[in-house]
Amino acid sequence: MSRIAYVNGQYLLHSEAAVHIEDRGYQFADGVYEVFALHRGQMVGEKGHMERLTHSLNELRIDWPISRRALAIIIREVARRNRVKDGLVYLQITRGVARRDHPFPKDCESSLVVTARQLPPLDKEALRQGVGVITIPDIRWKRHDIKSVSLLPNILGKQQAREAGAYEAWMVSEDGMVTEGTSTNAWIVTKSGQLVTHNVSHAILNGITRLSVLEAATGAGLSFEERPFSVAEAMEAKEAFVTSSTSHVKAVTSIDGESVGNGHVGELTGQLLDLYVDFIEAKGGPANTSIWN
Amino acid sequence: MSRIAYVNGQYLLHSEAAVHIEDRGYQFADGVYEVFALHRGQMVGEKGHMERLTHSLNELRIDWPISRRALAIIIREVARRNRVKDGLVYLQITRGVARRDHPFPKDCESSLVVTARQLPPLDKEALRQGVGVITIPDIRWKRHDIKSVSLLPNILGKQQAREAGAYEAWMVSEDGMVTEGTSTNAWIVTKSGQLVTHNVSHAILNGITRLSVLEAATGAGLSFEERPFSVAEAMEAKEAFVTSSTSHVKAVTSIDGESVGNGHVGELTGQLLDLYVDFIEAKGGPANTSIWN
Numbered sequence: 001m002s003r004i005a006y007v008n009g010q011y012l013l014h015s016e017a018a019v020h021i022e023d024r025g026y027q028f029a030d031g032v033y034e035v036f037a038l039h040r041g042q043m044v045g046e047k048g049h050m051e052r053l054t055h056s057l058n059e060l061r062i063d064w065p066i067s068r069r070a071l072a073i074i075i076r077e078v079a080r081r082n083r084v085k086d087g088l089v090y091l092q093i094t095r096g097v098a099r100r101d102h103p104f105p106k107d108c109e110s111s112l113v114v115t116a117r118q119l120p121p122l123d124k125e126a127l128r129q130g131v132g133v134i135t136i137p138d139i140r141w142k143r144h145d146i147k148s149v150s151l152l153p154n155i156l157g158k159q160q161a162r163e164a165g166a167y168e169a170w171m172v173s174e175d176g177m178v179t180e181g182t183s184t185n186a187w188i189v190t191k192s193g194q195l196v197t198h199n200v201s202h203a204i205l206n207g208i209t210r211l212s213v214l215e216a217a218t219g220a221g222l223s224f225e226e227r228p229f230s231v232a233e234a235m236e237a238k239e240a241f242v243t244s245s246t247s248h249v250k251a252v253t254s255i256d257g258e259s260v261g262n263g264h265v266g267e268l269t270g271q272l273l274d275l276y277v278d279f280i281e282a283k284g285g286p287a288n289t290s291i292w293n
Numbered sequence: 294m295s296r297i298a299y300v301n302g303q304y305l306l307h308s309e310a311a312v313h314i315e316d317r318g319y320q321f322a323d324g325v326y327e328v329f330a331l332h333r334g335q336m337v338g339e340k341g342h343m344e345r346l347t348h349s350l351n352e353l354r355i356d357w358p359i360s361r362r363a364l365a366i367i368i369r370e371v372a373r374r375n376r377v378k379d380g381l382v383y384l385q386i387t388r389g390v391a392r393r394d395h396p397f398p399k400d401c402e403s404s405l406v407v408t409a410r411q412l413p414p415l416d417k418e419a420l421r422q423g424v425g426v427i428t429i430p431d432i433r434w435k436r437h438d439i440k441s442v443s444l445l446p447n448i449l450g451k452q453q454a455r456e457a458g459a460y461e462a463w464m465v466s467e468d469g470m471v472t473e474g475t476s477t478n479a480w481i482v483t484k485s486g487q488l489v490t491h492n493v494s495h496a497i498l499n500g501i502t503r504l505s506v507l508e509a510a511t512g513a514g515l516s517f518e519e520r521p522f523s524v525a526e527a528m529e530a531k532e533a534f535v536t537s538s539t540s541h542v543k544a545v546t547s548i549d550g551e552s553v554g555n556g557h558v559g560e561l562t563g564q565l566l567d568l569y570v571d572f573i574e575a576k577g578g579p580a581n582t583s584i585w586n
């Protein structure tokens with residue numbers, strides 16, 4: 001079966017899907033994106049992704065290329081045409097095509113690209129295989145709350161992680177605090193047993209999976225703190241994990257080569273994975289979707 | 294006459310020139326660019342642009358899509374096919390097309406796009422019409438020495454300038470120093486008459502026009518200091534100007550709405566414009582092209 005992509009009104013063979021060389025996404029990183037997970041044929045956290053997309057577009061003053069309702073239909077149609085039951089839908093909106101010049105062009109129509117890809121179904125056993133993370137300086141721009149395609153520092157960080165044999169790189173601000181991973185949110189369970197993840201601010205992208213885990217934890221009567229944590233605190237933590245639409249809740253068992261806790265997947269991490277899967281299967285995604293910075 | 298663009302081995306109608314939706318330039322801002330000025334049919338500062346391109350590619354570990362020699366031929370050919378005598382050639386190289394995933398893909402061929410555009414010839418009278426700049430926080434990532442397409446903060450800054458009726462926005466680091474404009478280098482002539490521009494570091498892009506002006510000044514026996522200057526120092530300066538391949542040496546007569554010096558184009562600024570034009574016409578561009586950070 002050939003992959004199908006949606007590009008500005010047309011469903012095209014993925015291999016032939018193209019955008020103009022003066023699309024501002026290509027020349028200026030002037031665009032935003034979302035990655036929707038599909039789990040057993042259901043969209044996960046659709047409302048949250050749409051609200052966050054709204055935030056990103058508003059902050060950059062990029063127009064919706066089509067209505068939110070039409071976009072929801074296209075996302076489903078791209079998943080359907082690619083027969084994706086478990087996997088992801090990738091959506092990118094840019095300011096559109098215009099003669100190259102820095103200021104916002106006049107009379108420019110936003111570009112929309114939607115693709116989908118099958119992935120192996122969520123596998124709890126695999127997620128419970130612990131992975132390593134490294135820590136690197138956070139050299140990104142200062143608006144991480146906007147899910148822009150300005151991802152160059154993220155890919156450099158991810159590459160550095162892979163070359164170090166690690167799954168992810170946690171980015172550390174100048175004051176020594178872990179902000180987030182290059183494509184995931186970062187979590188620890190402190191020495192005293194407290195679940196902690198960075199609070200919502202311009203310093204992180206508020207993950208949909210992050211929100212689901214927080215709501216699932218609340219539902220199970222678990223407490224948590226939303227605040228920055230230092231590398232030192234993470235090194236002393238009992239447990240650690242990362243979350244994202246495609247990493248779900250993934251156990252972290254080493255930081256910069258040092259074991260986290262006893263080096264095995266933590267008890268609370270395992271519990272949160274179960275709670276998360278139950279939550280998305282029951283609720284579809286987070287209800288609280290209005291807080292983006 | 295239709296514009297012609299070069300895209301990965303082919304000369305195409307500009308209107309039909311496209312790149313794949315999974316070009317990493319589009320999805321990750323994983324690419325670099327250069328803008329070459331043409332002045333009276335001659336390429337300005339070609340060696341400098343090529344050396345800087347080499348630096349950008351090396352820092353990001355992106356392969357040359359073709360040899361530097363072949364690239365030089367293509368740049369000329371694109372200018373020729375578009376009949377550009379005064380104007381610019383835009384060149385963009387990205388890591389290429391690969392299934393979307395953050396780490397560097399294996400076996401990926403770099404993408405190359407080259408376009409050209411006619412502009413009005415360099416007009417000293419117009420450049421001596423002073424323009425205004427505003428100052429804004431520098432929220433960019435920390436590797437400004439790499440000329441990447443990760444330009445989202447730059448376009449937001451330029452847009453902010455335009456909405457304030459200004460030509461450019463000067464970006465100010467957390468310690469209050471002007472780094473550079475969103476697409477130009479920033480210069481002042483201090484109260485005591487000293488020519489100053491930010492030193493080369495990761496905090497600025499070392500402009501080819503900047504280098505030409507420094508060499509032209511040296512040739513004329515003018516002294517200068519390469520160091521950061523604060524907004525306060527700029528507000529008290531006698532003169533100010535910006536440089537870039539397309540702004541050349543452009544007088545700045547107001548900063549955040551306050552007049553610079555007597556509000557008229559400064560004497561040294563006018564002299565440097567003359568020296569710059571003489572320099573590029575005689576020398577073609579800077580000789581010292583080895584310092585990129």
